[in-house]
Amino acid sequence: MSKKTITNKKFISSVISILYDTTFHLVIKCSNKKCKNIFGLNVPGFVMGKTTCPHCGENYTFTSYEISEVYDKLGAKLTYSQAKKANKKAVEIIKSWYNHKKVKKILTYEGVNLGIPAEYGLMPVLTKVLADIEAGKIK
Amino acid sequence: MKPSILFFLQFGPDNFGIFQRLSEKGKYNLIIYDQSIEQMMYQYGLPFESFAYFLDEKVFEKSKKAVEKIKVQLDEAFKDPDFQRQFSYKGVNFFPLIMEEFTGKFLRLIEEETLYIEAFQKIIGQRNLRLIVLGNDVTWQTKPVILKAKERKIPTLCLSHSSPVATSMHDVIYADKIAVYGSAAKDFYLKYNNPIEKIVITGAPKWDKYFNFFLSQSEKEKICWEIGLDTHKPIILYFTTWPQTTDVSAYCEPHYTFKHYLETLKAVKKLEKKEVQLVVKMHPGDGTSPQVYINIAKKEGVNVIVTQQYLEYFLSLSDVVISHGSNAGIEAMFLDKPVIEFFLPTLKDINRLFDPQDAVIYVFNSQELSLAIEKCLWDEKTKKELRERRKKTLYRFNYLCDGKATERFVDLVEKMVKRKE
Numbered sequence: 001m002s003k004k005t006i007t008n009k010k011f012i013s014s015v016i017s018i019l020y021d022t023t024f025h026l027v028i029k030c031s032n033k034k035c036k037n038i039f040g041l042n043v044p045g046f047v048m049g050k051t052t053c054p055h056c057g058e059n060y061t062f063t064s065y066e067i068s069e070v071y072d073k074l075g076a077k078l079t080y081s082q083a084k085k086a087n088k089k090a091v092e093i094i095k096s097w098y099n100h101k102k103v104k105k106i107l108t109y110e111g112v113n114l115g116i117p118a119e120y121g122l123m124p125v126l127t128k129v130l131a132d133i134e135a136g137k138i139k
Numbered sequence: 140m141k142p143s144i145l146f147f148l149q150f151g152p153d154n155f156g157i158f159q160r161l162s163e164k165g166k167y168n169l170i171i172y173d174q175s176i177e178q179m180m181y182q183y184g185l186p187f188e189s190f191a192y193f194l195d196e197k198v199f200e201k202s203k204k205a206v207e208k209i210k211v212q213l214d215e216a217f218k219d220p221d222f223q224r225q226f227s228y229k230g231v232n233f234f235p236l237i238m239e240e241f242t243g244k245f246l247r248l249i250e251e252e253t254l255y256i257e258a259f260q261k262i263i264g265q266r267n268l269r270l271i272v273l274g275n276d277v278t279w280q281t282k283p284v285i286l287k288a289k290e291r292k293i294p295t296l297c298l299s300h301s302s303p304v305a306t307s308m309h310d311v312i313y314a315d316k317i318a319v320y321g322s323a324a325k326d327f328y329l330k331y332n333n334p335i336e337k338i339v340i341t342g343a344p345k346w347d348k349y350f351n352f353f354l355s356q357s358e359k360e361k362i363c364w365e366i367g368l369d370t371h372k373p374i375i376l377y378f379t380t381w382p383q384t385t386d387v388s389a390y391c392e393p394h395y396t397f398k399h400y401l402e403t404l405k406a407v408k409k410l411e412k413k414e415v416q417l418v419v420k421m422h423p424g425d426g427t428s429p430q431v432y433i434n435i436a437k438k439e440g441v442n443v444i445v446t447q448q449y450l451e452y453f454l455s456l457s458d459v460v461i462s463h464g465s466n467a468g469i470e471a472m473f474l475d476k477p478v479i480e481f482f483l484p485t486l487k488d489i490n491r492l493f494d495p496q497d498a499v500i501y502v503f504n505s506q507e508l509s510l511a512i513e514k515c516l517w518d519e520k521t522k523k524e525l526r527e528r529r530k531k532t533l534y535r536f537n538y539l540c541d542g543k544a545t546e547r548f549v550d551l552v553e554k555m556v557k558r559k560e
Binding site for chain 1: 205209212213216217219221222225226228229231233236237240241244245248249252253256257260277278279280281282283286287290308485486488489
């Protein structure tokens with residue numbers, strides 16, 4: 001079983017998202033020719049990502065800088081006006097979903113609708129997917 | 140029973156003066172939820188109560204049960220097609236794509252929300268609570284407390300943690316009042332239709348330290364020698380940028396932070412023969428290892444010193460500052476340093492802190508940045524122009540700049556406590 005550490009961006013076959021919850025979601029194709037396993041890795045924040053292929057034990061180290069370079073080719077990229085549209089939609093949803101009749105009563109705790117304070121914390125979940133839709137990555 | 144004031148969430152050690160003053164008055168019981176402040180109160184032998192005292196086992200138990208109950212009910216409700224229809228954009232119903240992440244995140248957030256609601260109710264029942272002072276009024280920790288306080292008619296006051304720049308979630312003032320640093324912040328909130336009576340200009344208590352701050356030449360030389368800088372060569376101080384996690388506009392330029400840094404390195408590299416030195420000051424929220432910044436600079440052939448703290452010392456040592464809509468640019472002006480605002484073209488129109496008439500030079504590529512650095516270092520006309528604009532800029536961003544913002548903020552706190560009486 002190989003134990004060498006590889007620092008090379010070419011094995012990242014996909015970066016699913018970036019920055020908004022300060023987590024990179026990577027899909028990695030194992031460089032071991034006999035293995036070629038595909039597996040996932042979450043790299044929190046801007047720290048370095050380290051992982052091992054669960055199939056053959058090959059080790060990988062990625063810096064966030066390398067991941068960023070790959071993202072340039074693979075990630076969603078918006079113009080400012082596209083971003084504005086997606087952002088407007090994100091704010092509209094985040095400030096209203098908790099008033100829907102199906103959830104309003106469930107979410108009310110001691111007189112507080114718990115969805116209201118959660119607006120800020122939930123924004124990154126929406127911005128990510130709306131940017132992908134706006135960029136045409138999700139249809 | 141003494142009137143109690145609850146200080147909720149982080150204020151940071153630079154705001155310690157507020158706590159010290161209020162404590163020394165001996166009139167109030169201070170309930171504090173900020174580890175750094177709590178430690179300083181211990182060190183100075185000042186009396187206070189920790190908010191953690193009200194987070195007992197019963198509170199945790201109650202919150203846990205509530206969240207478990209909500210989870211079961213939500214699992215069912217989130218599957219409802221009519222509910223999911225709200226999460227549609229450009230014909231895509233995207234809720235199924237995010238349901239797991241959304242649910243997980245929401246449950247984590249409400250674990251904290253319910254805890255703070257329970258703890259708050261405990262304080263109300265056991266103390267004579269007259270005012271809540273908040274470190275922010277937008278997050279899931281502070282908002283439930285504000286909402287409960289409104290119900291119980293307890294006034295809330297938010298202390299700005301910076302001069303705001305436009306992001307989609309910072310535009311509404313939820314607290315009864317907010318203490319802002321200057322007219323720039325006031326104008327920002329008015330632009331988003333917040334009531335004028337909610338906004339009070341005090342200046343920034345945490346920046347009062349600059350009005351007693353002075354490093355002698357020998358102190359500067361000592362620090363430079365220790366960290367490997369030469370006092371006889373120009374020092375450029377660069378602030379790393381930080382992506383907005385709640386703003387889709389960051390998708391215009393993913394990994395903006397690194398691109399911005401790379402372009403800065405290019406500009407500095409062009410000045411190699413002029414023997415400039417580069418210091419990188421990382422954003423306090425930046426989790427990157429400093430080694431990453433060092434490695435990138437090495438690759439570009441530039442020597443750097445990377446620091447995560449001691450901002451005022453590095454500002455004092457520097458000859459020019461490069462920022463990207465950062466409040467650190469304002470702090471640089473307190474110490475009379477020229478500020479260059481460097482924006483990459485993709486985000487050049489968003490999140491600008493300074494106006495063009497402020498004491499900054501705006502640049503948009505590495506070529507322009509190199510020229511601006513040269514001008515700030517060696518062109519007397521540029522230096523003079525920036526110096527002349529600095530006073531007006533500082534007034535806009537920090538009101539009187541007299542070192543008395545802490546005093547004004549404490550006065551506001553006392554007025555609000557009295558009003559409640």
